[in-house]
Amino acid sequence: DVKVTQSSRYLVKRTGEKVFLECVQDMDHENMFWYRQDPGLGLRLIYFSYDVKMKEKGDIPEGYSVSREKKERFSLILESASTNQTSMYLCASSLGRDRAYQPQHFGDGTRLSIL
């Protein structure tokens, strides 16, 4: 089974801090994703990476950056945390390169609170 592991289940940080959320997958997947999930808004894509050092902005990239130095690891960075970034953050991975049958595999999320 594919395993996507997020480094923390719960995290509390202060406004203005630089925050790192880490995600690791163990199935050699090419695609990795970061979403945030808020009540009534579903999942919204923040950033997507289809290869090492490659990234694309999703729907809501403002206030976030990402890093993918190794294929298995995808980091989400909140440059200067703000209270409106309090949310559930979900990481996912999937096969890439024109694979027709490639569902996304999700971690269990990090619930981040910015005080």
Added chain:
Amino acid sequence: LAKTTQPISMDSYEGQEVNITCSHNNIATNDYITWYQQFPSQGPRFIIQGYKTKVTNEVASLFIPADRKSSTLSLPRVSLSDTAVYYCLVGDPGYSSASKIIFGSGTRLSIRP
């Protein structure tokens, strides 16, 4: 981008068959239809994916009419453990547009004894 529309919530009883319909009028030729299930405090979990007609696996069936403008997830004989949020996604899973797959707000399914 193919936008999807699903009911916000549905209720049913144990042992019943539940059908959740998703509308996707702007579906493109290359788009697949994928359904996910999410329990509280967990990430979404893949249930089933299809392109046309009918797909069945050990947990669900997916019915897609010829025009592909809608799809129906069918859960046979539901139990309390099927209480969850169900998401319908439409998109091209090819790498060049993987970021275009959009999760909507989903359907909150509640199963009662």
